Amino acid sequence: MKILIIGRGIVGSSLYYMLKDLGHSVIVVESGFRKFYPTLIHSLLLKGKDIELAIESKKFYEKYKIPSIKYPSYTIGKIDKKIIDDWMSYGFNVEEKYINWLNSYAIVGKNTDSLVAIKKLIDKVPYIDGVAKIKNSVVEVDGKTVNADIIILTAGAWNSYITDFKLPLKSYYCWAWVTSNTNSLLDKVFIYDYELGYYSRPLFGLGMKLNIVGDGDTIVSDPFTKRFGDLSPVKKATERVGELRPLFRGEGYCEGTPDMKPVYGRITDKVYIAGGLNGYGAEVGPGIAKLLVDFITKGTEEKEYIIDRFSNVSDFELGKEPHEL
Incomplete structure (x- = not known):
């Protein structure tokens, strides 16, 4: 089959590799609207079936030799015992203990x-540079019709x-800050602080006095309007780890579903979608x-994630991200 993927993010790039391995002809279109940062967090410490998705993702990175570096993580706050049991x-390998330098269990x-x-995953994917539009199951890229047996929409916040x-x-x-610290x-560590409401992650992972902090409020917005995230994540993290100096704000647009x-x-006979990844x-x-x-x-289908579960939803408000524990 000839398959057209719209969006060269994580899902679009993953689909490219998987479908090519199955022998399909795959074309990827990317507008360039999105920012692709060099590294992102991969954590297995999610909940419910999301854990299985994280494990599958880990296997994918290993199969396609996408580099990753492990660091210890510290999850602070009252976590449901069932989640820990899972x-x-x-x-x-998880263990609860008191951490002196965090002044907390x-x-x-x-x-x-x-x-x-x-970014190494994404950069390996060949693509057509252009802006795609879908109308009545017909795709145009920069005004020119592109024919395909299957169209897959994976453009993130631009899907709608x-x-x-x-x-x-x-x-x-959504946004996060690069900060300097003492x-x-x-x-060289991850911190998920559910008491104060922020996360901290390595910048380079080399033991430099630099890190990234994030988890500001959800600000519903189209992805074409310029926004400016405040310093609230930095202020929250400072309460826990000491003075942080904001240096640079990294920002982008995420996408959420009703749950x-x-x-x-499937959207139509030939149009499919994968999205709502919530950052x-x-x-x-x-x-x-x-x-x-x-x-x-x-x-085959997994009912917990299939789009049909929203067939009766006309409007909704965004809630907490699903990996919030």
């Missing part, structure tokens, strides 16, 4: 969290703006891509 049932994860060189289909998706602005350890879980499935595409993106490939080639 982690242990999968064999994850934390669940310490070893070999559960890593930085994935996601390049098609005339009504989709159960909303885009929102503790080089922050460049804030990913979505995939945690590195964790679950390849897993969702595999579900869509299985759906297209085998007819």
